[in-house]
Amino acid sequence: MSDDIILKVEHLSKQYRLGVVGTGTVAHDLNRTWHRLRGKEDPYLQIGAVNDRSAAASSDYVWALQDINFEVQRGEILGIIGKNGAGKSTLLKILSRVTSPTTGSIKTKGRIASLLEVGTGMHPELTGRENIYLNGAILGMNKAEISSKIDEIVEFSGCQMYIDTPVKRYSSGMRVRLGFAVAAFLEPDILVVDEVLAVGDAEFQKKAIGKMQDISNTSGRTVL
Numbered sequence: 001m002s003d004d005i006i007l008k009v010e011h012l013s014k015q016y017r018l019g020v021v022g023t024g025t026v027a028h029d030l031n032r033t034w035h036r037l038r039g040k041e042d043p044y045l046q047i048g049a050v051n052d053r054s055a056a057a058s059s060d061y062v063w064a065l066q067d068i069n070f071e072v073q074r075g076e077i078l079g080i081i082g083k084n085g086a087g088k089s090t091l092l093k094i095l096s097r098v099t100s101p102t103t104g105s106i107k108t109k110g111r112i113a114s115l116l117e118v119g120t121g122m123h124p125e126l127t128g129r130e131n132i133y134l135n136g137a138i139l140g141m142n143k144a145e146i147s148s149k150i151d152e153i154v155e156f157s158g159c160q161m162y163i164d165t166p167v168k169r170y171s172s173g174m175r176v177r178l179g180f181a182v183a184a185f186l187e188p189d190i191l192v193v194d195e196v197l198a199v200g201d202a203e204f205q206k207k208a209i210g211k212m213q214d215i216s217n218t219s220g221r222t223v224l
Helices: 026-037 088-095 128-138 143-157 172-185 195-199 202-217
Strands: 005-017 061-073 103-108 112-115 190-193
Touching (some): 005 088, 061 088, 088 190, 112 172, 128 143, 128 172, 172 190, 172 195, 172 202, 190 202, 195 202
Parallel strands (some): 112 190
Antiparallel strands (some): 005 061, 005 103
């Protein structure tokens, strides 16, 4: 992978099973194992309906993503656009290691911070301040590094009054404010943001977009 390429996705696909919650059935698992032991392809990868939410299901399996390939340069801002159910959030979850791909590979360089939905990475019983330290530790930062950033994070979030209150008492907008501030200021190499910013008010959306442009232009970090 080139030094300028920070993220590379090759032949990425994700298949889900429709219907009741679960990964499959014992019969399916045994069938997959039998094919794998004989060196054959997974039989359930050969089927699967097209991901069209408005059509009736024609199979127990559906491809949320199929054969996705792209590269992202360091410092680039990449917008992923598509209609509801197109697989945008699935792709971001795979890139954030929340779920694994069915086939394909992902190569990344550096730390990834994700803000995929309201409260991502936040422990509801901990205060806002404690969650900042928790998220920083998850990103591999030590306490001194986090402490040097905490005043900027709190100021940007606009949650000064509630910073020592458990996050479970925050409104959805406040959780997004704090979550974005943590993700942006703790210096990840790749920042992954889903539609969660739509929960915030217009003033915060403007601040968040400006911050994403700033960390890309001045710090050379990548934003998805």
